[in-house]
Amino acid sequence: MTSSVADLSDVARSAATLRGFLHGLPGVDQVGAEARAAALATRSIKTTAKARGIDLAIRMVDLTTLEGADTPGKVRALCAKARRPDPTDPSCPSVAAVCVYPSMVATAVDAVAGSAIHVASVATAFPSGQAPLAVKLADTRAAVSDGADEIDMVINRGAFLSGRYLDVYEEIVAVREACGEAHLKVILETGELATYDNVRRASWLAMLAGADFIKTSTGKVSPAATLPVTLVMLEAVRDFRSATGRTVGVKPAGGIRTTKDALRYLVLVNETAGEDWLDPDRFRFGASSLLNDLLLQRDKLATGRYSGPDYVTLD
Amino acid sequence: MRFEYAPAPESASIVDIRSSYGLFVGGEFTDAKDGELFKTINPASEDVLAEVVSAGPSDVDSAVAAARDAYDNRWRDLPGAERAKYLFRLARLIQERSRELAVLESIDNGKPIRESRDVDLPLVAAHFFYYAGWADKLRYAVPGRQPRPIGVAAQVIPWNFPLLMLAWKIAPALAAGNTVVLKPAETTPLTALHFAQLCQQADLPPGVVNIVTGAGETGRLLVEHPGVDKVAFTGSTEVGRAIARAVAGTRKRLTLELGGKAANIVFDDAPVDQAVEGIVNGIFFNQGHVCCAGSRLLVQESVADEVLDALKRRMATLRVGDPLDKNTDVGAINSAAQLARIRELSDVGTAEGAQRWSAPCELPERGFWFVPTIFTGVSQAHRIAREEIFGPVLSVLTFRTPAEAVEKANNTPYGLSAGVWTEKGSRILAIADQLRAGVVWANTFNKFDPTAPFGGYKESGYGREGGRQGLEAYLA
Numbered sequence: 001m002t003s004s005v006a007d008l009s010d011v012a013r014s015a016a017t018l019r020g021f022l023h024g025l026p027g028v029d030q031v032g033a034e035a036r037a038a039a040l041a042t043r044s045i046k047t048t049a050k051a052r053g054i055d056l057a058i059r060m061v062d063l064t065t066l067e068g069a070d071t072p073g074k075v076r077a078l079c080a081k082a083r084r085p086d087p088t089d090p091s092c093p094s095v096a097a098v099c100v101y102p103s104m105v106a107t108a109v110d111a112v113a114g115s116a117i118h119v120a121s122v123a124t125a126f127p128s129g130q131a132p133l134a135v136k137l138a139d140t141r142a143a144v145s146d147g148a149d150e151i152d153m154v155i156n157r158g159a160f161l162s163g164r165y166l167d168v169y170e171e172i173v174a175v176r177e178a179c180g181e182a183h184l185k186v187i188l189e190t191g192e193l194a195t196y197d198n199v200r201r202a203s204w205l206a207m208l209a210g211a212d213f214i215k216t217s218t219g220k221v222s223p224a225a226t227l228p229v230t231l232v233m234l235e236a237v238r239d240f241r242s243a244t245g246r247t248v249g250v251k252p253a254g255g256i257r258t259t260k261d262a263l264r265y266l267v268l269v270n271e272t273a274g275e276d277w278l279d280p281d282r283f284r285f286g287a288s289s290l291l292n293d294l295l296l297q298r299d300k301l302a303t304g305r306y307s308g309p310d311y312v313t314l315d
Numbered sequence: 316m317r318f319e320y321a322p323a324p325e326s327a328s329i330v331d332i333r334s335s336y337g338l339f340v341g342g343e344f345t346d347a348k349d350g351e352l353f354k355t356i357n358p359a360s361e362d363v364l365a366e367v368v369s370a371g372p373s374d375v376d377s378a379v380a381a382a383r384d385a386y387d388n389r390w391r392d393l394p395g396a397e398r399a400k401y402l403f404r405l406a407r408l409i410q411e412r413s414r415e416l417a418v419l420e421s422i423d424n425g426k427p428i429r430e431s432r433d434v435d436l437p438l439v440a441a442h443f444f445y446y447a448g449w450a451d452k453l454r455y456a457v458p459g460r461q462p463r464p465i466g467v468a469a470q471v472i473p474w475n476f477p478l479l480m481l482a483w484k485i486a487p488a489l490a491a492g493n494t495v496v497l498k499p500a501e502t503t504p505l506t507a508l509h510f511a512q513l514c515q516q517a518d519l520p521p522g523v524v525n526i527v528t529g530a531g532e533t534g535r536l537l538v539e540h541p542g543v544d545k546v547a548f549t550g551s552t553e554v555g556r557a558i559a560r561a562v563a564g565t566r567k568r569l570t571l572e573l574g575g576k577a578a579n580i581v582f583d584d585a586p587v588d589q590a591v592e593g594i595v596n597g598i599f600f601n602q603g604h605v606c607c608a609g610s611r612l613l614v615q616e617s618v619a620d621e622v623l624d625a626l627k628r629r630m631a632t633l634r635v636g637d638p639l640d641k642n643t644d645v646g647a648i649n650s651a652a653q654l655a656r657i658r659e660l661s662d663v664g665t666a667e668g669a670q671r672w673s674a675p676c677e678l679p680e681r682g683f684w685f686v687p688t689i690f691t692g693v694s695q696a697h698r699i700a701r702e703e704i705f706g707p708v709l710s711v712l713t714f715r716t717p718a719e720a721v722e723k724a725n726n727t728p729y730g731l732s733a734g735v736w737t738e739k740g741s742r743i744l745a746i747a748d749q750l751r752a753g754v755v756w757a758n759t760f761n762k763f764d765p766t767a768p769f770g771g772y773k774e775s776g777y778g779r780e781g782g783r784q785g786l787e788a789y790l791a
Contacts, residue, residue, distance in 0.1 A: 027738040029758050032589030042429060044323035044641040056316060235588050270318045271632045278316040 008244055011208055015166040022165055022204060028196035028232055037227035043267045047301075050263065054298045057262040057290075058085060059280045061095040062120055062251065064288050065104075065315065066127075066219065072107040075100055078315050079111030086295050087313065089302075095291065096280040097150060101126070102143040109147035120150035120185070124175055127189075127218035129154035133171060140178040151175070152185040152215060155202065157192045165205055172209035185213035185251055190229045191221040199229055203236035207248050215251040219286065224254025227268060234272040247276065253286025259297040262290060288315060320634075323641040325428045330419045332505065335366040338374055338528065339511035341381035342521025348373040350529065355504055358425035359638050359647040359682040367504045369529040372536055375496075378525040379542040382467040382494040385522025391464055391492050393520075395451030402447030402489060404517040409440040412513065416506055420478055421638040423505040425647030425683070426601050428639050438763055439482040442781075445765035446486035449786060453491060456786045463791040464492030465568060466544030471534045471558075472507075473550045474500035474649050475604040475705075480549050481507055483769075483780045485524060491789035493545065494523045498537055500550075501530040502650045535561070543567060547788065549606070552703075552729075552774050570778025570788045572606065572770060574703040575731030577752065578724035579609030579760060582717070583618045585736035589758065591625045594709070597734060597760040599633060599645055599687050603707040604653070606775075607732035609760050611700060612689075613720050616713045623691065623711065630674040630687050637679070645707060648683040657685050657706030664690045664699040669710070695726055703729070717742065721749045730772025734760045753779070 011021045045053055063082045065074060079098055086092035097118035100108050108119045121143035125131035131139075140151055153175045159167040176184050186206035190199050206214050214233055217224035230252045237248045250273070252265060262285060269277045277283050292312045300306050335352070337344040349371035354363045368374070390398070409416065416439075417431040426435070453462035468488045472480035477499055488495050499507035511526045527533060531554070538546045539561050548558050549572040562569045579597045581590050597609025614622050638646035648654040665671050669690040678684040685706055693700050693710040700710050714720040724733055733752040735743050747755040753771045756762060763769070768784035770776060778788050 026585070026587040029586040029589040029738075032586065032592055032758060036589070036592050042433065042641070043320065045320060046323050047321045049319060049321040052316075053318065056318075266318060275317055278318055 008208065012166065012169050015164070018165050018169060018205075019163070022201040025200055025204060028200055030196055033196055033231060034228045037231045037268065040267050040271055041227060041264045043264075045263045045267065051298075051301050053263045053266050054259060054294050054301070055093055056278060057259070057266060057285065058294050058298070059093045059096060060284050061291050061294075062097045062099045062253070062284045062286050063095045063291060063315070064099040064219070064253070064286055066099070066101060066122060070101060070104055072104070075104045075107045076111045079108055079117070081291070081313060081315050082112065082117050083115050085291055086298070092295070092298065096284055099152065099286065102139060102146070102148070105143050105146035105148045118150050119148050120152055121148035122152045122218075124153040126152070126154055127220040129156050130158070133174065136171070137174060137178045140175050144178070144180055144182050148182060150183045150185060151179050152187055154187045154189060154218060155206065157189055160193070160198070160202060160205075169205055169209045172206060172211065176210040183212040184210065185215045186211040187215045187218055187253075189218055189221055190216045191223045196228065196232050199232045200236055203233050204240065207236070207240045211248060213249040213251050213284070215253055215286065217252075217254040217286075219254035225252030225256055225286075227264060230265060231268055231272060234269060234277070237277070238273045247282065249282040249284065250277065251284040251286055256285055256287050257289050258293050262294065320642050322637070324637065325418055325639045325641055327418055327422060327639060330415045330422070332365055332419070332422075336368070336504070336508045336528070338368050338370055338378065339508065339514075339524070339526040340374075340378045341384075341525070342515065342519070344511070345377075347371065348377065350374045350533075353501070353530075355423060355502065357422050357682075358502075358649050359679070361681055364423060365505065367508070367528045369501075370527040370533045370536070375527060375533065375536040375540055378496045378527045379467060379537075379540050381522035382496050382525050383542055385520055386464075386467055386494040389520040390494050390523050393492075395453060398489060398492065399447045399450035401517060401519050402443050402450060402486065405513060405519070406440050406443035406447060408513045408517055409436070409443060413437075413440065416478060416509060418639065419509060420506050421646070424474065424477060424503050425638050425649050427643040427646040428641055429643065430601060435476060435479050438765070439478050442479075442482040442486045442765045446490040446786075449783075450490040453786065453790065456783050457790055462491070465789060465791050466493060467542060468493045468495045468545040468547060468789065469537045469540065469543040470495055470497040470547045471538060471550065472497065472499055474503040475601060475606070477503040478506040478510065481510060483549075483785075484547055487780070487785045488789045489523065491786055493789050496525045496527060496537060496543070498527050498529060498534050501528070504528040538562065545789065547778075548572070555776060568788070570780075571776035572778070572780060573774060573776040575606045575608065575729045575771065575775050576611055576701065576703055576727045577607055577609050577729075577732040577734065578611045578613050578727075579734035580720050580724060580736065580746065581612065581614040581618070581622055582720075582735075582737040582739075582742065583615040584738045585618070586738060586758065587618070587622060587625060590622065590736040591629050593734060593736060593758070593760040594626055595629055595633070598709040599707050600761050602645055602648055602685070604649060604705055605761065607754060607761065609732075609734050610704060610709060612709055612711045613714050613723055614711065615720070616715055619713050626689065627672060630689070633674055633676065633687050635674075635676050635678060635684065635686065645687055648685050648706065651683055653705065654683040654685060657704055657708060660699060660702060660704045661688060661708055664693070664697065664708075664710070667697045667699070669693045669697060669699060695723060701727065717746060721746060725749075725751045728774040731775035732756070
């Protein structure tokens with residue numbers, strides 16, 4: 001990208017300029033993008049590199065529970081796990097954040113008090129986003145006023161797919177404002193966007209509208225995060241920074257369950273956006289079961305043998 | 316945070332390299348009659364791997380005689396379905412022993428294990444499977460005529476894809492009912508000799524496949540041998556010319572797959588990130604030791620800066636080093652002689668006024684290495700835009716219009732391959748139609764498949780390998 005900062009400031013001046021800009025982005029060749037992601041997935045991460053990768057991945061986890069059956073008890077248990085993922089090993093780092101529904105934010109804030117763990121809340125009529133804007137904004141404000149310092153919003157996929165990019169943009173801007181000091185993660189729900197061209201456009205749209213993070217999925221739609229989708233998003237944040245100087249984070253969420261998966265994502269980050277993104281402020285994993293596999297593998301590396309599912313704690 | 320990948324070496328212990336090898340003639344490993352011994356080395360360490368024979372005139376005589384005997388008495392008249400059984404068996408053995416063969420290929424050639432494991436070996440097996448399928452269906456390969464084998468084929472192959480070139484040569488020849496004497500390149504003889512072990516394991520009738528090692532002189536003896544009916548050569552245009560002269564006026568049939576200076580054309584509407592991958596894959600795959608390498612990048616002026624910035628950023632992530640490390644992207648240059656040639660032409664590029672840029676990376680102290688390099692500001696008149704460098708060196712030229720791109724792409728004595736990068740399907744078809752190249756890749760590069768014919772125009776040679784067309788070179 002060679003555009004300058006000034007070029008982008010008024011891209012969203014009208015529906016036509018925004019559309020022109022997004023459709024002017026270079027296309028993504030599906031075969032090539034998938035081949036690149038598959039090639040990077042063959043990197044062999046062993047010994048010391050694996051140990052560092054696992055600890056970094058633990059620090060990047062947004063430990064998540066987004067169920068209708070969530071209760072304050074469940075959320076408190078999740079927060080305890082977030083603070084001390086491995087109670088037997090004080091050298092094991094904490095996760096980056098817990099991610100809950102707005103009604104659970106207050107409970108989570110209490111439970112992580114005194115730690116560096118962030119409280120993220122999904123908002124804006126998660127996961128479908130099918131609610132009036134006023135409701136979405138109220139949802140956001142409620143989560144923020146209960147103490148959430150990160151908001152995971154969903155974009156209006158209906159508007160995006162029907163080409164009403166400015167509507168999507170304005171909605172993100174409004175939510176951004178409702179967030180106040182809280183960081184905004186914008187969920188693209190890439191499983192519903194269907195093409196990599198759309199993923200790239202939605203990524204730029206969200207970044208232009210002020211997203212601090214772009215996130216793949218709600219976890220409620222299949223496919224959720226995939227390596228090629230994350231590759232395209234990492235290319236977008238890399239290009240956005242060279243165009244504007246602003247660094248936006250990336251969060252793949254949903255379907256990342258094993259240490260091997262997590263290390264593949266870290267390789268993707270390392271060789272696409274670069275080492276600046278190998279930081280919990282720039283890259284997160286939206287996951288729950290992943291954490292226990294990371295702990296099992298961490299223990300295996302330290303002791304040379306596998307323990308078992310009863311040796312890591314339930315969330 | 317810096318994320319250093321710890322060394323992840325593939326174990327070399329899976330392959331048993333003998334201290335010396337004989338010739339494979341008539342189904343047995345035999346000592347040389349009049350050939351001398353020479354050493355083959357690991358280009359990544361310069362360590363000696365084994366001693367092999369430089370076959371002399373009597374050695375070549377016996378190999379051709381063994382092939383003739385096998386042709387007349389054991390192979391020509393074998394039903395196609397029976398020949399197919401042997402080829403299928405070889406294909407399965409290659410798959411079973413693919414890790415061993417991949418490691419050996421990387422050790423002797425210098426190519427990264429990621430490529431020998433993920434590209435070379437799967438393609439080698441696929442070629443044998445593919446042509447095994449044709450062995451009993453030859454009547455459908457050449458409709459309207461009765462397919463007959465030609466006889467004894469002399470096959471001389473290069474060092475850049477030792478086992479894959481062996482497969483391209485041997486699989487169609489055997490499927491069509493010919494017998495072969497194959498000479499691998501002098502710097503990479505080992506996988507061919509291990510393939511000979513596979514032939515024994517497969518109970519291939521003696522003499523159907525014969526392997527003679529040696530350098531140019533052995534190759535000359537083989538292609539000029541009066542007992543040979545068919546010559547197939549892959550290698551440099553210079554040697555190809557000499558072979559064409561030697562074969563002229565004889566009954567021998569000839570196919571040549573020679574050099575190239577392929578244009579990889581990037582239009583302004585190309586998918587930039589994937590085009591950059593394609594440029595990298597086009598010229599740095601196999602250290603650029605690829606006859607169809609995309610060694611000339613033609614990029615539209617309006618996106619040239621953007622594409623070059625992205626290319627340099629991507630090149631900075633290339634991992635150059637130990638070929639057996641599973642994370643290595645670019646391995647060792649195959650020989651001291653080739654390294655000298657790459658250095659010489661690169662220096663010419665600098666002297667001619669092109670701007671040189673190399674990826675920032677450390678090279679091992681021992682062995683033959685060359686940093687992935689690009690030259691910008693190259694014009695058609697520069698030697699580095701015309702001559703085949705056969706190394707990890709890319710010449711970058713620009714164009715303004717599609718017509719200019721085609722003109723520049725075709726302005727070369729070669730015509731083996733080309734690449735087109737654009738999101739516009741109609742443009743792909745229109746440009747591909749005008750390119751004088753045997754293979755045109757669209758939005759990809761250096762992709763091979765046994766079903767797809769491969770071969771060149773002009774000084775890139777004649778004849779096709781792969782596909783149904785690949786059989787015609789071996790059928791009378």
